[in-house]
Amino acid sequence: MALEDKVKEIIIEQLDVNAEQVTPQAKFIEDLGADSLDQVELVMAFEEKFGAEIPDDEAEKLTSVGAVIEYLKGKGLDKKD
Amino acid sequence: MGVLDGKIALITGASRGIGRAIAETLAREGADLALCDLQTDWLADTAAAVRALGRRVECFAVNVSQAADVEAGVNAAVQALGRIDILVNNAGITKDGFLARMSEADWDAVIDVNLKGTFLFSKAVGKIMMRQRGGAIVNIASIIGLIGNAGQCNYAASKAGVIALTKSVAKELAGRGVRANAVAPGFIETRMTEVLSAEVRQKMLDAIPMGRFGTPQDVADVVLFLASDASSYVTGHVVTVSGGMVM
Numbered sequence: 001m002a003l004e005d006k007v008k009e010i011i012i013e014q015l016d017v018n019a020e021q022v023t024p025q026a027k028f029i030e031d032l033g034a035d036s037l038d039q040v041e042l043v044m045a046f047e048e049k050f051g052a053e054i055p056d057d058e059a060e061k062l063t064s065v066g067a068v069i070e071y072l073k074g075k076g077l078d079k080k081d
Numbered sequence: 082m083g084v085l086d087g088k089i090a091l092i093t094g095a096s097r098g099i100g101r102a103i104a105e106t107l108a109r110e111g112a113d114l115a116l117c118d119l120q121t122d123w124l125a126d127t128a129a130a131v132r133a134l135g136r137r138v139e140c141f142a143v144n145v146s147q148a149a150d151v152e153a154g155v156n157a158a159v160q161a162l163g164r165i166d167i168l169v170n171n172a173g174i175t176k177d178g179f180l181a182r183m184s185e186a187d188w189d190a191v192i193d194v195n196l197k198g199t200f201l202f203s204k205a206v207g208k209i210m211m212r213q214r215g216g217a218i219v220n221i222a223s224i225i226g227l228i229g230n231a232g233q234c235n236y237a238a239s240k241a242g243v244i245a246l247t248k249s250v251a252k253e254l255a256g257r258g259v260r261a262n263a264v265a266p267g268f269i270e271t272r273m274t275e276v277l278s279a280e281v282r283q284k285m286l287d288a289i290p291m292g293r294f295g296t297p298q299d300v301a302d303v304v305l306f307l308a309s310d311a312s313s314y315v316t317g318h319v320v321t322v323s324g325g326m327v328m
Contacts, residue, residue, distance in 0.1 A: 037253065041211060 003078040007069050010045050014038065024066035039063075050077050083111030084309045089162045091115040091155070093145055093202060094172030096123035098271035099221065102297030103169055103304050104138075105130050110305060112167065113137040115158035119144060137162070145172045145198030155205040164213060167308045168206040170199040170220045170243070175273055177232045188235045195239035196246070203250055207259065215258040219307045220247045221300070222263040222319060224327040240265075244319055251317030260316040262307045267323025269295040291324030 008022045015032050028034040043059045062068050090107045094100040095116040104114055108131040116124045124140040131138040139161045143154035173195045176187035199220055210216030225233055226240025244263050251261040268285045300322050306312050321327045
């Protein structure tokens with residue numbers, strides 16, 4: 001599965017939203033109805049599913065779907081299965 | 082048929098005293114258990130008693146004040162038992178002494194086990210419970226954390242800290258279906274209190290309206306209530322179990 005699809009799948013499951021809502025521009029809090037604890041949970045889910053550690057100062061910046069995809073690509077995680 | 086049928090409970094400091102009574106009480110109500118203590122051989126008697134009740138039990142050696150140890154123990158427990166529905170933070174120590182004579186080491190040791198240990202387990206298990214969208218955390222505090230005690234400034238501070246931690250966790254995780262409550266025992270007959278002098282014991286007894294010391298079972302019964310769905314709308318609460326000594 002492509003990294004984008006994997007990220008979207010996690011977001012859909014965690015935030016209980018529809019696939020159409022999860023666009024790259026969508027912001028977790030403003031557009032997808034997340035609260036701050038949901039965001040923490042999302043980061044935990046990304047860490048778990050991608051086997052990566054996301055430092056707190058980086059996690060704070062991951063406020064939209066696109067930001068997460070870019071960040072994980074930047075770490076080279078799209079090269080891994 | 083028990084009120085905890087199908088539930089998995091993790092209990093720290095389960096080798097004796099209140100922790101052992103909690104283990105046997107939760108098991109009697111149908112829970113399978115993960116037991117933690119500094120050494121697994123200390124847990125042999127509790128584990129045997131739980132198995133005799135027909136419940137599954139796994140034992141883990143964990144130093145509750147070491148984050149890596151706690152993480153490893155919790156991961157191993159989940160691996161073995163699949164999930165954690167109930168966490169009882171019971172591990173606790175005393176190192177009494179008057180403020181003017183209390184060493185930094187004795188202060189640190191008590192805070193590390195009683196308060197930091199509760200934090201570390203709440204964090205590790207809380208994450209799992211958040212994902213499960215449900216769980217009950219029961220922390221063993223003490224009436225000393227509510228009223229203070231001469232000669233126990235470290236213990237009192239640690240238990241007051243546990244109470245504040247409990248309330249904060251309760252607020253943070255309520256939206257995820259996770260409850261957190263504390264039990265504040267009074268004078269309970271355990272190894273922790275048998276070291277006290279006859280004079281201190283008599284003074285305590287005089288201050289207890291019900292006129293008797295508590296038993297580990299008195300505490301375990303309240304833990305059972307807070308761990309079960311019978312208390313499903315109760316969170317952030319501190320229940321004193323002190324025969325009326327503290328109200």
